[in-house]
Amino acid sequence: MTTETQVIDEGGHDHEHAHSPHLQHHFDTLDQQFNAGKLGMWLFLATEILLFGGLFVAYAIYRNLHPEIFEYGHHFLDPKLGGINTAVLILSSFTMAAAVRFAQEGKQGMLKLCLVLTLCGACGFLGIKYIEYSHKMVHGIFPGKYYNPDEHILEEELLGAHGHGAVAEHGRDHASSSGEETHGEGAHEESTQSAEASAQAAPAEGEFVIEKSQIVEAPEGPEGMVGIVHEKPELPKRPEKAHVFFGIYYLMTGLHGIHVLIGMCAIGWVFFRSTRGEFGPDYFTPVDLVGLYWHLVDLIWIYLFPLLYLIH
Amino acid sequence: MSEATAHHEEHHGVGHIVDWRVLIGVLVSLLILTWLTVKVTEFDLGSLNIVIALVIATLKASLVCLFFMHLYYDQPFNSIILVSSLLFVLIFILFSLLDLSAYQSSIIPDYISSLRDPAYPLDQLK
Numbered sequence: 001m002t003t004e005t006q007v008i009d010e011g012g013h014d015h016e017h018a019h020s021p022h023l024q025h026h027f028d029t030l031d032q033q034f035n036a037g038k039l040g041m042w043l044f045l046a047t048e049i050l051l052f053g054g055l056f057v058a059y060a061i062y063r064n065l066h067p068e069i070f071e072y073g074h075h076f077l078d079p080k081l082g083g084i085n086t087a088v089l090i091l092s093s094f095t096m097a098a099a100v101r102f103a104q105e106g107k108q109g110m111l112k113l114c115l116v117l118t119l120c121g122a123c124g125f126l127g128i129k130y131i132e133y134s135h136k137m138v139h140g141i142f143p144g145k146y147y148n149p150d151e152h153i154l155e156e157e158l159l160g161a162h163g164h165g166a167v168a169e170h171g172r173d174h175a176s177s178s179g180e181e182t183h184g185e186g187a188h189e190e191s192t193q194s195a196e197a198s199a200q201a202a203p204a205e206g207e208f209v210i211e212k213s214q215i216v217e218a219p220e221g222p223e224g225m226v227g228i229v230h231e232k233p234e235l236p237k238r239p240e241k242a243h244v245f246f247g248i249y250y251l252m253t254g255l256h257g258i259h260v261l262i263g264m265c266a267i268g269w270v271f272f273r274s275t276r277g278e279f280g281p282d283y284f285t286p287v288d289l290v291g292l293y294w295h296l297v298d299l300i301w302i303y304l305f306p307l308l309y310l311i312h
Numbered sequence: 313m314s315e316a317t318a319h320h321e322e323h324h325g326v327g328h329i330v331d332w333r334v335l336i337g338v339l340v341s342l343l344i345l346t347w348l349t350v351k352v353t354e355f356d357l358g359s360l361n362i363v364i365a366l367v368i369a370t371l372k373a374s375l376v377c378l379f380f381m382h383l384y385y386d387q388p389f390n391s392i393i394l395v396s397s398l399l400f401v402l403i404f405i406l407f408s409l410l411d412l413s414a415y416q417s418s419i420i421p422d423y424i425s426s427l428r429d430p431a432y433p434l435d436q437l438k
Contacts, residue, residue, distance in 0.1 A: 034326040035387060042390040046397035053401035057408050064412055079350060086346050094339040097330065097380040104329050281325025288327070288382075295381045302372045305346075306365035310353040 022283035030282050041289040045296050048259075052300055055252050059307060062244055072236055073245030074311040076141060078132065082309035085128045086301060092121025093298040096267075096291045103284035108277055111287070115271040118294065122264045129257055136246075143250040147243030252304055259297045266290040328385035338379045345372050 020030055027033035063070050099114035140148040270290045273279065279287055349368040353361065378384040383391050 030326045038386065038390060039393075042393045046393050049394075049397045049401060053397075053404055056401065057405050060405050061408055061412060064409060079353070083346065083350050087343060090339065090342045090346065093342075093376065093380055094335065097335050101329060101332075101335070104325055104327060106325075284326070292381055295376050298380075299373050299376055302376070303366075303369050306349050306353075306369050310349060310365055312353050312356060312361040 020282050034285055034288075037285045037289060038292070041292050045292060048296055052252075052255070055248070055255065056303070059248055059252065062248060066239070066241055066244065068239045069242050069245045070311050072239050072242055073249065074309065075236065076136060076246075077249070077309045079309045081128055081132055082305050085125050086305045088121050088124045088128070089298050089301050092118045092125070093295050095121065096294045100284065100288050100291045103274070103279045103287040104281055106280040108274065108279075111279065112271065112274050115267055115274060115287075119264060119267050119271070122260055122267070126257065126260055126264075129253070141246055143247040144243060147246060149238070149242075249308055252308065256297065256300050256304060259300070263290070263294050263297050266293060328382060330379060330382065330385070334379055338375050341375055342372055 022033075023030055024033060027036065095114045095117040099111055099118060102110040102114055136142075139150045142148065267290055270286050273286065345368050349365055352364055352368075355361075357364065377394065383394065
C-alpha cells in the first residue's frame with residue numbers, strides 16, 4: 001500500500017490514476033468511482049431516514065394526542081445518562097471523521113487508532129444504554145402490554161433529585177441489591193420487595209404517601225405537575241396510557257441501538273481491512289462510507305435525545 | 313504559487329480533506345449545543361421548549377452533515393438526496409398531523425369499553 005502511494009506521489013500531476021489497482025474498469029477516474037460510491041451510500045442513508053421517519057410520525061401523533069403520557073414518561077429517563085451518551089456519540093463521530101482524514105493522508109497507525117476509539121465510543125454508548133434499559137426493566141417498565149411498573153422508581157428518581165437524598169440513597173441501594181439477588185425471578189417479586197422498601201422509607205420521612213391509584217386526574221395539567229414536583233414531594237399521577245410512551249421509547253432507542261450494533265460491525269470490518277494496510281489517499285471509500293453510516297446514527301440520536309429525554 | 317497553496321496541493325488522492333480546525337470546531341460546537349439544549353430544558357417556556365429543542369437539534373444535525381459527512385465539499389447531488397428524504401419525512405409528519413383531528417368528532421365515547429367482554433379480550437391490550 002505504501003509503495004503504491006509513493007508511486008502515485010512521484011507521478012505528480014500526471015493524473016496516472018487510471019493505472020491504480022483500485023480503479024474498476026467501468027469507471028473513468030478514481031474520483032468518479034469515489035463519488036459514485038458515495039452517491040449510493042447517500043441513497044441508502046435516505047432510506048434509513050425514511051425508516052426512522054415512520055417512528056417520528058408515531059411520536060408526533062401520540063405526543064399531539066396524549067401530551068400527558070410524555071410529561072409523565074420522561075421522568076423515568078435520566079437526562080444525565082442521555083446527555084453523556086450524546087457526548088459519547090458525538091466524540092465517536094469526531095474520531096470517525098478523523099479516521100477518514102487519516103485514511104486520506106495514508107497515516108495507517110492513526111487510522112487504526114481512530115477506528116478503535118470509535119468502536120470504544122460505540123461500546124460506551126451501548127453500555128450506558130444497557131444500564132438505562134436494565135434500570136427500567138428491573139422495575140417492570142416494559143413496552144406495551146408487558147408494562148407493569150413499580151411506582152417506587154418514580155419516587156426514587158424525582159424525590160431523590162429534589163433534596164431527599166437519604167430516601168433516594170436507601171431506595172437505590174435496595175433496588176440495586178434486590179436487582180442482583182432476584183435477577184430473573186420475575187417482576188412481581190421484584191415489585192413486592194420494592195414496595196416493602198418504600199413502605200419502610202415513606203413513614204420515616206412522613207411527608208408523602210405512595211400513590212397507588214391509577215385513576216386519571218386530567219385537571220392537574222402539564223404545568224401543574226411540574227410545579228408540584230418542584231414545590232412539594234408529591235408524585236405525578238400515572239396517565240392511563242403511560243405504556244405508550246415506553247413503547248415508543250423502546251422502539252426508537254431500540255432501532256437506533258440496532259443501528260449502533262450494525263455500525264460497530266461495519267467499523268470492525270473496516271478496522272480489519274486497515275490492519276492489512278488496504279487504505280490510502282487514492283482508496284479509502286469503505287472508511288468514508290462506514291463513516292457516513294456512523295454519522296447518520298449520530299444524527300438520529302441528536303433528535304432522539306431532546307425528543308425523549310428533554311421534555312419539559 | 314505561494315507556500316500555502318503548494319502545501320495544499322500535496323494531496324493527490326480522492327475527495328476533499330477537511331481541515332483539522334473545522335473538525336475540532338464542529339466537535340466543540342456540538343458539545344456546547346448539547347449542553348445548551350440540556351440547560352434550556354430547565355426553563356419553562358411553554359410550547360417554545362420543543363421548538364427550541366428541535367432548532368438546536370437541527371443546527372447540530374446540519375453541522376454533522378455539512379462537515380463530518382463532507383456535504384459542504386461534495387457535489388450537490390448528495391445534499392439533494394438528503395434534503396429530499398427529509399422533505400418526504402416532513403410531508404409524512406405534517407399530513408399525518410393534519411389528519412389527526414379529522415375523526416375526533418366521530419369518535420363514540422366509551423365505544424371501546426362497551427366492547428369489553430370475556431369473549432373479546434380487548435382490555436388485555438389496554
